[in-house]
Amino acid sequence: MLRLITDFDGPIMDVSERYYRVYLFCLNRVKRPDQEIRVLSKSEFWQLKRSRMLEKDIGRLCGFEEQQAQEFSRLRRQYVHSLPNLVHDHPVEGAREALERIEQTNLDLVVLTMRRCRELEIPLKRHNLEKFFPPSQRYCIADDYQITRDIQDKPKLMAKALAELPPAAEVWMVGDTEADIVAAKNYGIKVISVLSGIRDHARLAPYRPHYIVNTLQEAVEVILEQSLLEQLTINN
Ligand SMILES: [Mg+2]
Incomplete structure (x- = not known):
């Protein structure tokens, strides 16, 4: 998977x-x-x-x-x-298309966010994105948990996700900040940074994500391409 x-x-x-x-x-x-x-x-x-x-x-x-x-x-x-x-939040341009694209593939999609669970559920409902993320595929901060710092809490949430989710042959992470890169690298997960968020290229590059692309759409293409390449290598 x-x-x-x-x-x-x-x-x-x-x-x-x-x-x-x-x-x-x-x-x-x-x-x-x-x-x-x-x-x-x-x-x-x-x-x-x-x-x-x-x-x-x-x-x-x-x-x-x-x-x-x-x-x-x-x-x-x-x-x-x-x-x-x-x-005041709204979906990034092309994000819905990216999610629809994922739906057509065999990618197992999980969302992992430092939002509190109710702060995730409300926009998912409002923007009609719920169907892309069944409850078992959502990792958010419990409504009563005291948040410390993004860069510490994110790896903790990642650990929980990796312990609970069924094993996968390959895992990719997509995020827009250094916290995402740190969390992924802690667990040896390949990570793609997107520029559609709150950090620019100069801020992200020193953390050395595997790729830096503009959007989730582009990230999905990279992942599918890479997994295809890997399959070809194995089959040959
Ligand atoms: Mg973010």
Whole structure:
């Protein structure tokens, strides 16, 4: 069996609109009424997020003093993952087509995300993506679990998935951040980074994923091609 474990935010969901709206909201909450600040455009903001600029530094860049920048960063943490804000997320262009393509193949599709389970179920339902991920194929964070850090929690969730899922001859992981690469490499899994998410090429390359491609669609093509090549090699 050939298995694809995909991250949710980045390969499938575009969270940039949510992040930008929360940025604008926090900016307005923190700025003094008379204070002149610099408001980034969405593309400027998203470019900074993709280059992994810290929230506090984004605050400073917009003209906040040290204490304001800290408050800005704290507020942002509080609001960015709040349930009502998730309505601003939408599927990445081509993601549905990629999932449909997977459906036509023998790939065993699993989603593994640092979202809490209810934060995964709601958008799956809203965007009619449920059918691609039966409950046994979903790995998310229990609604009552205290999240520590993405880069530590992701490998833990990966361990759980690998222990529970039926064995597969080959496993691939697709994700958009360094956390995905680290999690996959911890378990000797081949990993493809996509650029449709919250990191740019320069941020991902040092972690040396097996491939860096633009979208989940492209990642699926790489996996199918590679598995075909492998079969040919075995048969010959
Ligand atoms: Mg992600």
